[in-house]
Amino acid sequence: GENVEQHPSTLSVQEGDSAVIKCTYSDSASNYFPWYKQELGKGPQLIIDIRSNVGEKKDQRIAVTLNKTAKHFSLHITETQPEDSAVYFCAARSVEYGNKLVFGAGTILRVKS
């Protein structure tokens, strides 16, 4: 089955700096890679996603890159703000795994003002 590893587990950045979170996956059949932001006591919120036929996607301050050969994908947040502080989860989905999402362990992002 699919296995998703996520690094780092915690990340502290200064307001205005960039933050990068990286994930690797094991199943080469995975074709959809979403990123979720979870605030304390709330459910995950989809912030950006990418499909396997695309190498990069950007939405304002957030971007995701995908390297299918190396089986890794990354979340990039530029010009970080205190409200970006949250737990971020990457996930991968494969048809061979019943189209179910497999999540990484999460990254606690702290943006210091």
Next chain:
Amino acid sequence: GAVVSQHPSRVICKSGTSVKIECRSLDFQATTMFWYRQFPKQSLMLMATSNEGSKATYEQGVEKDKFLINHASLTLSTLTVTSAHPEDSSFYICSARMQPNTEAFFGQGTRLTVV
């Protein structure tokens, strides 16, 4: 994005009682809904997948008789924790999607405390 509403957001129940959690897709029809459990400072653990009109498929190690899932309509799925015990205390989250190859949207979660 699409809206998934989960209710209640918090519930406290006594040991031995049952509690029902509802998950509704408000602005789309969800052919598939998922139920997750999340322990503090951990990732989401998939408990079961439910397709409208069929029996839920449970992940290995999840007791189907303890966690009853019903997906009677395209906009509603329920999770009933039966004979709850303190070790069932957790954060339960549902998600829903329209089709197999579409985005999944999550509810706001339910904090269950069994006393």
